[in-house]
Every structure is written in structure tokens, then in C-alpha cells.
Amino acid sequence: MRLALQYCPYCGEQDLRPREDPQGAWECADCRSTFVLTPVPAPARGNP
Template sequence: MSRASTAIFHCPFCAEEDLRPVAEPAGAWACQACARVFTVDLVTVDTAQIPGRLAEEAALERRTP
């Protein structure tokens, strides 16, 4: 997932929704309420903590002899 295609809906600092993309740094957003400029990066998804995934793995374990 690239930053350019990621939409941010709330400021992580003040939770305001009035955000605007800015040119520099690439993929950054400017909050109009608290005047912060920030980027958000997805590092990883912890699949071990997804409830659907846990149920799926349990079902597969029951099928394995």
C-alpha cells in the first residue's frame, strides 16, 4: 500500500477531520485544526490477532488427522 493512495480520515493528534494533502514530504497530510503535518505508514498486520483468522486456523486443525 503506497502512501499516495492511502486516505487519512482523522488527525492522529487531535482527531479533527479537516485534513489536506501536502506536497512535501511525499504522502503527508496537514491538519487544519492543530497545524501539524504528518505521515502515516502501515508497518505490518498482525494476522495472529484477527478473530476470523483464528477461527479459520482452528477449523483447519480439526480437519487435519
């Protein structure tokens, strides 16, 4: 699963491109940072 991303977490620019390796990685064309998003499941309702 690939998550949609709108802004670079390092510089805030929007020119992001998916990378093949590592799996799920994105590259910012502006600051050249590469990062991976990891989905975290939401807690069940009623649990703190």
C-alpha cells in the first residue's frame, strides 16, 4: 500500500516522487531527502 503524501516533512515542498527502494519510500525533488511513511492503526473506539 502506498500512502498519498502532499508535503515533504523536512522542507514543506510539494514536489514529491515515489522511489522504488526502499519499498514505500518518497523523495523530495527540492531538498533531496528520502523518507518512508509507515501507517499506524488507529486505536479502537472507546480505548484511550
